[in-house]
Amino acid sequence: MSPExxxxxxxxxxxxxxxxxxxxxxxxxxxxxxxxxxxxxxxxRRGEGVDSLGxxxxxxxxxxxxxxxxxxxxxRLDTRAANLQVSxxxxxxxxxxxxxxxxxxxxDDFVSIANAARRFLDQQDFMTSAIHELFTGHLRSIIGxxxxxxxxxxxxxxxxxxxxxxxxxxxKLGLVVDSLQIQEIDDETxxxxxxxxxxxxxxxxxxxIAQAQRDQEATEAEQVAxxxxxxxxxxxxxxxxxxxxxxxxxxxTSRQAGPLSEATARQEVVVQETRAAELEAQLAExxxxxxxxxxxxxxxxxxxxxxxxERDxxIAQAEAEARETELRAAAQASQVKQAAAAEAEAVRxxxxxxxxxxxxxxxxxxxxxxxxxxxxxAAAKALGLAEAEAAQAKGLAEAxxxxxxxxxxxxxxxxVIAQQLAEQWPQxxxxxxKAFGGVDHMVVLNGAQGVEEMLAKALTLGGTxxxxxxxxxxxxxxxxxxxxxxxxxxxxxx
Amino acid sequence: MVGKQGRVTGRIGPxxxxxxxxxxxxxxxxxxxxxxxxxxxxxxGAVVVxxxxxxxxxxxxxxxxx
Numbered sequence: 001m002s003p004e005x006x007x008x009x010x011x012x013x014x015x016x017x018x019x020x021x022x023x024x025x026x027x028x029x030x031x032x033x034x035x036x037x038x039x040x041x042x043x044x045r046r047g048e049g050v051d052s053l054g055x056x057x058x059x060x061x062x063x064x065x066x067x068x069x070x071x072x073x074x075x076r077l078d079t080r081a082a083n084l085q086v087s088x089x090x091x092x093x094x095x096x097x098x099x100x101x102x103x104x105x106x107x108d109d110f111v112s113i114a115n116a117a118r119r120f121l122d123q124q125d126f127m128t129s130a131i132h133e134l135f136t137g138h139l140r141s142i143i144g145x146x147x148x149x150x151x152x153x154x155x156x157x158x159x160x161x162x163x164x165x166x167x168x169x170x171x172k173l174g175l176v177v178d179s180l181q182i183q184e185i186d187d188e189t190x191x192x193x194x195x196x197x198x199x200x201x202x203x204x205x206x207x208x209i210a211q212a213q214r215d216q217e218a219t220e221a222e223q224v225a226x227x228x229x230x231x232x233x234x235x236x237x238x239x240x241x242x243x244x245x246x247x248x249x250x251x252x253t254s255r256q257a258g259p260l261s262e263a264t265a266r267q268e269v270v271v272q273e274t275r276a277a278e279l280e281a282q283l284a285e286x287x288x289x290x291x292x293x294x295x296x297x298x299x300x301x302x303x304x305x306x307x308x309x310e311r312d313x314x315i316a317q318a319e320a321e322a323r324e325t326e327l328r329a330a331a332q333a334s335q336v337k338q339a340a341a342a343e344a345e346a347v348r349x350x351x352x353x354x355x356x357x358x359x360x361x362x363x364x365x366x367x368x369x370x371x372x373x374x375x376x377x378a379a380a381k382a383l384g385l386a387e388a389e390a391a392q393a394k395g396l397a398e399a400x401x402x403x404x405x406x407x408x409x410x411x412x413x414x415x416v417i418a419q420q421l422a423e424q425w426p427q428x429x430x431x432x433x434k435a436f437g438g439v440d441h442m443v444v445l446n447g448a449q450g451v452e453e454m455l456a457k458a459l460t461l462g463g464t465x466x467x468x469x470x471x472x473x474x475x476x477x478x479x480x481x482x483x484x485x486x487x488x489x490x491x492x493x494x
Numbered sequence: 495m496v497g498k499q500g501r502v503t504g505r506i507g508p509x510x511x512x513x514x515x516x517x518x519x520x521x522x523x524x525x526x527x528x529x530x531x532x533x534x535x536x537x538x539g540a541v542v543v544x545x546x547x548x549x550x551x552x553x554x555x556x557x558x559x560x
Contacts, residue, residue: 107523107550108518108519108521108523109519109523109549109550109551111549111550112550112551115550156504156505159504160505160510163504163511163512163513163526164510164511167511167526167552170551171526171550171551171552174550176523176524178524
């Protein structure tokens with residue numbers, strides 16, 4: 001390869017590079033979201049005449065821009081958003097603070113692009129604030145014509161009003177409103193809240209009614225379910241109880257089977273024991289009968305028999321004795337009779353003898369007695385005389401004593417009685433003791449005390465006699481003449 | 495523009511500024527619309543034909559004879 005070729009090749013390459021660089025420097029391409037505004041030499045479109053804009057608009061393709069002669073500016077066609085904040089008053093005079101957003105763009109037709117380019121090309125960032133101001137004013141007028149209800153509910157009316165008021169101006173600016181949104185309505189008076197309240201209350205009421213109804217239904221269903229559950233539980237419990245009762249019964253039966261059999265067995269045992277006890281009792285009875293009663297009976301019989309025998313023997317003996325006595329008496333009687341006869345004979349004989357003797361003796365004795373009687377009579381005569389004298393003297397003395405006693409009675413009767421009592425006491429006691437004299441066998445019930453009582457009674461009996469005597473004395477005492485009688489009676493007794 | 499068909503997106507009527515969407519330049523654009531027949535009302539959703547075009551974005555429309 002020759003060096004020329006390299007040079008040529010390099011030159012071509014450089015030329016190509018240069019051409020590319022030149023083309024890059026000249027050729028400008030518009031992106032889909034932008035428009036090239038080319039102004040300068042030869043930028044006027046053909047055929048537009050005097051009416052031309054004086055600049056060329058290129059969209060969606062490339063165009064050569066001669067550096068130095070022409071300038072190409074880019075106008076963005078994409079969407080822009082402007083936040084709106086408006087404090088305004090609605091048709092009803094309610095102050096509201098509205099926050100919204102307007103989404104807009106530069107129109108896609110050449111007229112809009114030309115209008116927008118002329119107004120905003122160097123100050124595209126200013127576009128948003130301009131739009132903000134524009135729409136703020138328009139919204140004030142629009143909201144002034146609307147009510148809050150329209151604002152909230154009738155977006156179509158808002159957009160149509162916005163369009164109606166802003167259409168011309170947006171056309172002037174070459175802008176297109178894609179969307180206008182009210183984001184927030186600050187209602188200071190609480191109108192919106194109150195506006196919603198009836199509906200909210202209605203909705204709440206409806207909701208509560210519905211909830212209550214559902215609750216009611218649910219509660220009814222629950223109650224029905226609960227009732228069914230309770231019924232089922234009751235049935236189950238009843239069944240359980242009956243089964244349990246059966247189980248219990250069976251268990252009880254089985255539990256009682258043991259004791260029952262035991263009791264039966266014990267009963268039999270008891271029966272047998274009772275039988276055995278009865279037999280034992282019978283045995284004991286028999287034993288008693290045989291060991292005690294029979295012997296006792298035998299003994300009693302023996303005793304009775306013995307006593308009867310003894311009695312009979314005694315009777316027999318007594319009879320025998322009586323007989324013997326009788327016989328003996330008879331024998332004696334005969335013997336006595338014989339003896340008496342003999343004695344009578346003897347007595348007769350003796351009497352005859354004695355009579356004779358006595359006759360003799362009597363005669364002798366009569367003589368002796370005659371003599372002795374004569375002596376006795378003389379002695380008795382003397383003795384009687386003596387005694388009569390003594391009695392006379394004694395009677396005189398007694399009379400004197402009686403008179404003295406009467407005298408004393410007059411003075412002290414009691415003393416005399418006492419004296420008499422004292423004098424008569426032995427006789428009284430004797431009289432009392434005489435009561436016991438007839439008693440040959442006395443049973444004293446109360447021992448010595450009884451004897452004392454008995455004696456006292458007897459003495460009292462004697463005492464009563466004494467009392468009687470005393471009464472007699474009392475009755476006679478006062479006269480004084482009775483004493484004389486007493487003396488006389490005493491004398492007559494002499 | 496004239497003769498193109500579009501769909502009403504804002505009610506057209508007397509005293510109102512309506513809106514129609516018209517397919518143009520490979521996309522669709524919104525145009526302010528007025529009725530070509532005075533006092534005619536065209537509801538939203540109706541298909542209209544552009545009768546007149548007033549740049550930049552105003553058209554007069556009539557109901558399309560579908």
